[in-house]
Amino acid sequence: MxxxxxxxxxxxxxxxxxxxxxxxxxxxxxxxxxxxxxxxxxxxxxxxxxxxxxxxxxxxxxxxxxxxxxxxxxxxxxxxxxxGWCPTPRAFDLDNPAVGVRWPVTRSELVGYWKRAAPILNHDAAYIEFEAPLIPGFRYRPVPTPPxxxxxxxxxxxxxxxxxxxxxxxxxxxxxxxxxxxxxxxxxxxxxxxxxxxxxxxxxxxxxxxxxxxxxxxxxxxxxxxxxxxxxxxxxxxxxxxxxEHPEFQVGGEIAIDLELDRYWPAAHKGRGVHAIVADDDTAREQGLYGCSLQCTRKTTDHPMATFLKNQTGRPFYYYSITPRAEMLPxxxxxxxxxxxxxxxxxxxxxxxxVLDARDFLNVELTLRALGETLMRLGKGRVRVNNDRIYKQVWGGGHxxxxxxxxxxxxxxxxxxxxxxxxxxxxxxxxxxxxxxxxxxxxxxxxxxxxxxxxxxxxxxxx
Ligand SMILES: Cc1cc2nc3c(=O)[nH]c(=O)nc-3n(C[C@H](O)[C@H](O)[C@H](O)COP(=O)(O)OP(=O)(O)OC[C@H]3O[C@@H](n4cnc5c(N)ncnc54)[C@H](O)[C@@H]3O)c2cc1C
Structure with missing residues (x-):
């Protein structure tokens, strides 16, 4: 009452x-x-x-x-x-040596509770465990956005x-x-x-x-x-x-890649979401990286970054603008x-x-650079790092x-x-x-x- x-x-x-x-x-x-x-x-x-x-x-x-x-x-x-965005941390996110604190609760303990929480938030619990390999060192990990x-x-x-x-x-x-x-x-x-x-x-x-x-x-x-x-x-x-907070950097990067990210979307799952790429645990551990989700939107094949690579290789390339959403060191x-x-x-x-630590900005820049270097090595694309936006235009998620x-x-x-x-x-x-x-x-x-x-x-x- x-x-x-x-x-x-x-x-x-x-x-x-x-x-x-x-x-x-x-x-x-x-x-x-x-x-x-x-x-x-x-x-x-x-x-x-x-x-x-x-x-x-x-x-x-x-x-x-x-x-x-x-x-x-x-x-x-x-x-x-x-x-309404509802992603979950990975196990490594709760115990990343680069961050320096370990959660006293493990991911496996949380999974059952996330599954119970999902319907309360109009969310499809199937996303809780979903991610897919993208290229060596990086994974496709979309951010589900239920109503x-x-x-x-x-x-x-x-x-x-x-x-x-x-x-x-x-x-x-x-x-x-x-x-x-x-x-x-x-x-x-x-x-x-x-x-x-x-x-x-x-x-x-x-x-x-x-x-x-x-x-x-x-x-x-x-x-x-x-x-x-x-x-x-x-x-x-x-x-x-x-x-x-979770600092966010609108158009902190741009990518042209020969993979269309829609293909990785889990067809069996309901609901909407935003494409995102993350460094895998090994890459993060080797380079001392912490949470940074490279959220890819505004797909086009018309952007000069994509057309240049298409003309060079004869293969289609897809351009996305990247908004990195990242973690701050406590x-x-x-x-x-x-x-x-x-x-x-x-x-x-x-x-x-x-106040963000200098390493918080660098973490975002290095994650983008690592992705760009891998794509270039594999002949699968390019990343442009927009440091003016990363270092000068920080926003957040209201977290x-x-x-x-x-x-x-x-x-x-x-x-x-x-x-x-x-x-x-x-x-x-x-x-x-x-x-x-x-x-x-x-x-x-x-x-x-x-x-x-x-x-x-x-x-x-x-x-
Ligand atoms: C614009 C925006 C977008 C966001 N988008 C996302 C998103 O996509 N995904 C996501 O996960 N999170 C998002 N968030 C964050 C999300 O809204 C919060 O994480 C969530 O609402 C926190 O829930 P809470 O119950 O802890 O606190 P709150 O929702 O802030 O609720 C706290 C309540 O306590 C009451 N209260 C405070 N002090 C007292 C007091 N002394 N006595 C009595 N009552 C009191 C307040 O009135 C309020 O109702 C977003 C936030 C904003 C602002």
């Missing part, structure tokens, strides 16, 4: 979920299926995008306006504007569930813990309509899950406390660090942090510092990752492999903020939903 004017009065929840984007909704629906009682808090309400809470300052390659446009405070969260699911469309199901209550127009604005910092004991919220504050006592048997987006999860774990003590969940001082210097100013909910204004990352211990990460905040029995995080790396160049949401389903399994097993 939706919490109305009577306020949030039904007790007995097993789980409080903060946020109703893909992470929060998928988690709540899975918990409801396991007959766990859930209360979702969502800042936005049916008529309001709470843009007054979107006032981040940005330093580096992405502006404050950029981050604000990529973290939408309304039912369904950022899925109101996302594009983007807006999780606001799940509100009716949530409201109809006897296990789920949803508080629209309520922001969570405070967390308290016991003295030993092992249990969250209190959750404070703001009712935006009435501009009043309220609170819930949280018992050790109840779990609080932050699913407030890549910026919002960190914001909640950095909330200053009245007594000046360390914010709940940030005892290791790691919250907010390792902010990452760096503690890239972070979100609180400024002194407050927003409408009383939150300290967020600032985001995100906010890394700010509460998963890992082995509190000194290097915020949550454990189950997405539970280190040291806490009843505080968890759902969303791409737990990603320890970009997971290669794969857009995050399929993995966000998969990890939410995995967390639901962990919480459902809790007595």
């Amino acid at each position: 939706q919490v109305g004017d009577s306020g949030i009065l039904r007790g007995g929840y097993d789980c409080f979920v903060v946020g109703s984007g893909p992470a929060g909704v998928s988690l709540a629906l899975a918990l409801a299926e396991a007959r766990k009682r859930v209360l979702i808090f969502e800042s936005g309400d049916e008529h309001t995008v709470r843009s007054e809470l979107a006032n981040t300052v940005g330093y580096g390659h992405y502006s404050g306006a950029y981050w604000n446009a990529h973290w939408i405070r309304t039912p369904g969260g950022t899925s109101n504007v996302w594009a 983007p699911k807006n999780f606001a469309s799940s509100m009716a199901t949530l409201k109809a569930s006897p296990y789920v209550d949803i508080a629209l127009g309520y922001s969570v604005v405070g967390l308290d813990a016991d003295r030993s910092r092992s249990t969250v004991t209190r959750l404070e919220f703001l009712d935006h309509r009435l501009n009043t504050r309220g609170e819930f006592a949280v018992t050790p048997a109840q779990t609080v899950v932050l699913a407030a987006g890549g910026m919002g999860n960190a914001q909640l774990l950095m909330l200053p406390r009245a007594d000046g003590s360390v914010p709940v969940g940030n005892e290791g001082g790691q919250v907010g660090k390792y902010l990452m 760096s503690a210097a890239n972070h979100v942090f609180l400024t002194g100013e407050r927003d409408a909910a009383g939150f300290h204004r967020l600032a985001a510092r995100c 906010t990752m890394g700010t509460t990352r998963m890992g082995q211990s509190r000194s290097t990460s915020v949550v454990d492999a189950d997405c539970r905040v280190h040291g806490y029995d009843n505080l968890c995080v759902a969303g791409s903020s737990v990603f320890p790396s970009g997971g290669g160049s794969a857009n995050p949401t399929l993995t966000i939903v998969a990890l939410a389903l995995r967390l639901a399994d962990v919480l459902a097993a809790r007595k």
Whole structure:
């Protein structure tokens, strides 16, 4: 049911979920299926995008306006504007020595959850394992682009569930813990309509899950406390660090190749997608490359690069423009942090510092060069590297990752492999903020939903 004017009065929840984007909704629906009682808090309400809470300052390659446009405070969260692309990381992407962090979850553990997540995202699970050899050293790995699911469309199901209550127009604005910092004991919220504050006592048997987006999860774990003590969940001082995007470089390269990429498209699979070429694991390992998907569009046989090669060889060549989408090295210097100013909910204004490493640019240039050199050696084509675009015109995918990352211990990460905040029995995080790396160049949401389903399994097993 939706919490109305009577306020949030039904007790007995097993789980409080903060946020109703893909992470929060998928988690709540899975918990409801396991007959766990859930209360979702969502800042936005049916008529309001709470843009007054979107006032981040940005330093580096992405502006404050950029981050604000990529973290939408309304039912369904950022899925109101996302594009629906659903690739998955390869095993090597989760444990690439060039990136320097290993995910505490392996690809084979994730596959089953990606398959469960696929129908939730209108996605054909057959793509999860699909890739094909293209030329030595490189593989064809298309990016599936199913119609983007807006999780606001799940509100009716949530409201109809006897296990789920949803508080629209309520922001969570405070967390308290016991003295030993092992249990969250209190959750404070703001009712935006009435501009009043309220609170819930949280018992050790109840779990609080932050699913407030890549910026919002960190914001909640950095909330200053009245007594000046360390914010709940940030005892290791790691919250907010390792902010990452998936940088994207429009027309960063161009290719003329004697292979028509449509032929590699998996005919048996449903749905749409974008052609993409990636270095295989051996090439990446040898050259120290990390996630970079060379996304090929705008096919023509008419471009001078293609006609030149056709005239030389007598064979047809196909021209594509390449938009590389890449991974950033996780760096503690890239972070979100609180400024002194407050927003409408009383939150300290967020600032985001995100600067690509010189190696992040070079990784893209080298991946393109390696492909070009291989094509030339085999007499199968050419690549043009547009460094003016790579080094000067970086954009991104609206992916906010890394700010509460998963890992082995509190000194290097915020949550454990189950997405539970280190040291806490009843505080968890759902969303791409737990990603320890970009997971290669794969857009995050399929993995966000998969990890939410995995967390639901962990919480459902809790007595
Ligand atoms: C333009 C664009 C295109 C994109 N395209 C793709 C794509 O093709 N493929 C892909 O995988 N990803 C894409 N993304 C990213 C994708 O949208 C996000 O990965 C996804 O929405 C994150 O889900 P989430 O549930 O973790 O967070 P969000 O969707 O951001 O949801 C968080 C929710 O928490 C609520 N909230 C925040 N703080 C509080 C609080 N204190 N109290 C209560 N509620 C709170 C917010 O209002 C929001 O509803 C795109 C993003 C953008 C902006």
